[in-house]
Amino acid sequence: MSALEDRIGAARAEGRAALVAYLPVGHPTVEDSIAAMTAAVEGGADVVEIGVPYSDPGMDGPVIQQAVDVAVRAGVGMRDVLRAVEAVAAAGAVPVVMSYWNPIERYGVERFATDLAAAGGAGAITPDLIPDEAGPWLAASDAAGLDRVFLVAPSSIDARLRATAEACRGFVYAASTMGVTGTRATVGDAAERLVARTRAVTDKPVCVGLGVSDGDQAAEVGRFADGVIVGSAYVRELLEGRGPEGVRALSAQLAEGVRRRSTVSP
């Protein structure tokens, strides 16, 4: 039923959290970004969040802003995104698109759902779309059999946690800290508390994003979450010129982190 839930479930059956890698399409170029996504999969990512470039990424910190800005200036659009989806599927990971809402609305919500499903995409994560405003997307994703992931935050009251988790298919995205994307020295216990609160209202997988950058943090988060989402750290590999090799090595480190058996609860 849900490609994301199946893959996260398979990781759980191995006694570990899934590794979810974010990379935006079109940085440094479309081809290079696809090569980087493939490298992330080769290094051990289970799921790739394929970022749609957007001119006003209000939830992103400087690292992702800088990368996405390059792609926006180059005119990267949904057609390029769909190519990346196909490439990630071919590499053997589950592709899920991550997009601010306007590029999807502009492309056409139903058209987006149809084309994404045809390209082999599992669904989409929409960081600035709350279920309250998602009517057309709920209908289109149902019709196309796509997953849809909404975010919960430490500030979400229980009623919203419940309603948001209810609207999700695939997993629930726990935005662990209040703030924008970017690596952080410590993950903090807000993430664990948010995951516990979310688990109290849903049986769906809960993945944690915002701030994870290395194997130790991945191990720490993997102890209480079903998936560990890493974005800025991957993008930094590309910004600092380490290319696909850097991405592959980071994936390997993170994949080792989520597999540290000593720390994994059964």
Added chain:
Amino acid sequence: MTTSAVHPPEQRLESAHPAWPDDTGHFGVFGGRFVPEALVAALDDLTAAFEAMRVDPAFVEEFAALQRDYTGRPSPVTEVSRFAEHCGGARVLLKREDLNHTGSHKINNVLGQALLTRRIGKQRVIAETGAGQHGVATATAAALMGLSCTVYMGEEDTRRQALNVARMRLLGAEVIPVTTGSRTLKDAINEAFRDWVTNVETTNYVFGTVAGPHPFPLMVREFQRVIGDEARAQVLEREGRLPDAVLACVGGGSNAIGVFTAFVPDEGVRLVGLEAAGDGVETGRHAATITGGSPGVLHGARSYLLQDDNGQTVESHSISAGLDYPGVGPEHSYLHDIGRAEYRPVTDAEAMEAFALLSRTEGIIPAIESAHALAGAMRLGRELGPDALLLVNLSGRGDKDVETASRWFGLGDRTEVDPGPGMDTDQQPTEGAVTAGDAVPGQDAGSQS
């Protein structure tokens, strides 16, 4: 043409409230909340606090006292008959928001939101600003109420509006130049939202216009509608009739909504919003969002915006920093779609012509933003002809624009100003626009410094 007969000069006992937005902040298909979940709780708290506050007699009284004793309300209505000679014989009344403390309508909204900040127990406010007027107003209110204040301003705008940067700093605010994207208002809003989502527990976002996620479009309208509530009564009292048209410039749209709202039920009164057309809508270098844009989502709400085929926001262009914004408040999109208001483009050159004209004929230097509304009146007056009665919202004064205007008119280093033939405004024919070439030597030295 005059339509005075259709406006019985009755005075409504209570100010009418529009039937929109709905409980979740929608104006038809526009508005709503397109925000990260992390901000929903803060927006819900703000909505609840605002709804409680607006019916709380103690607040209503405190707000009214501040408006009277601090802002200087009510602002007067001034008839400008020498300027009106250039408006096809129409009579022109100005609603003088330029005379408010801090120099624009922005203070109306800010005092309301600052009181709200105090009520919800937060100690820090943040704001975005384009022309700097909203930033100055927020810094002012923060000083008055003992709040700490951070203002985000596009780097490009800090240069265009250097005077206001200095004012904010003198008032004790921290001004952060924003160097991302187009380095103007749009990017300042992005940075302010990033700050807010990070510091939401201690910080309130004092939003400067009727855009953004619910409840901002509603809340800012309610704090700004005093402009139209006053003006409607003032015009009725002095003229015994309503105006034929109400005109205002539209950036995000707060001064326009402020003056329009009281007149929305008066169907015979045309509501005309003037958008910044920059070099001309057809050049692509403009900020005329409704005229030249399409519906989409930006900065937390669905509304018209300037975007490309990929849904990327397109950079706007205007000589006026306060109108240089690729979005517009959702209520304007709604008023446009239902046909209750009309939106027209005004180029940089037309606005600067009106700027010069009002300065020379009336001794009132308008903000360049407001000059767009004046230019709209010059054109509409010629269309409506003698006897038409136009009410123009003069949203702000032009002190902040002296440098930009001097550069535009080439007045830079001259000690004795020779206005040139086009500036001798008493000699201008009533019909036919003063051409840009006549009135505005040096227009190439306009917005981008």
